[in-house]
Amino acid sequence: MGRIHQGEETSLKDIFKNGFSITTSTSQIRTDILKNHEDVSFEPDPVFLSRLFLLMAQELDLQQSEIDQKLSSSIDDELDLFTRMTGEEKILDPPQESLLKNDYGAYMTGSRMAAWFQLMKKTAQESAFLVTTSQAVFDNIIENLTGLEKVCCIEGISCDQLETVKKAFDQCLTHLATTPWSGPDQISLPDFNYESGRKLNFKLYILSETDPDDVCNLFLKDKILSKRNKNNWLNTLIGFFGI
DSSP: OTTTTTTOHHHHHHHHHHOOOOHHHHHHHHHHHHHHOOOOOOOOOHHHHHHHHHHHHHHHHHHHHHHHHHHHHHHHHHHHHHHHHHSSOOOOOOHHHHHHHOOGGGSSHHHHHHHHHHHHHTSOOSOSEEEESOHHHHHHHHHHOTTOEEEEEEEEEESOOOHHHHHHHHHHHHHHHHSOOOOGGGOOOOOOOOSSSOEEEEEEEEETTOOHHHHHHHHHTOOOOOOOOOSOOOOEEEEEEEO
């Protein structure tokens, strides 16, 4: 023990008098660790963070949807009670319509869009048709992408369409995405059903000479690093369905 403390008898006496303390030893160990420690830079994976954020946003939307469903059921009960008590119909917006008008994309729209385009950028695009039912999302796209041109605006079409009409519309979209854009006169829309079913309004815009990969980079303000366009998309189509 004396040799360990280099013959300092006073140190041994202090230990027996005041107790053993390893403060100095702990400090020395910490110093040695830090001296030999190499800083490792950590860069979070943007794709992982985007997926995590969108999952959290989806969970929030589901919770809000459940609340809306309960409110809708309460409104139905209120209407039924009012009718049975008064014999008259109370004028309210139909709950189902009100639910469809709820725009969950209006909450943290910019962050959602940035995350969505971040994921889209890492995935080979199977379609050049980007469509949404969120007015907030559509407005955000219009605001951030310059050069969009309106292709058509259709009001009052039915949700119920024949398979032949759907197929013809798909062919129309493919033609727009793969053919140089010369103006609205180049398209021929199918005969949509306007009679039965729930009615929708539809807007279609085109970003000519810009494929979906380019749209990701334009929106994220990134450089175009590589091309993964295997479908020969020339243009990107932006669609919006509204009530």
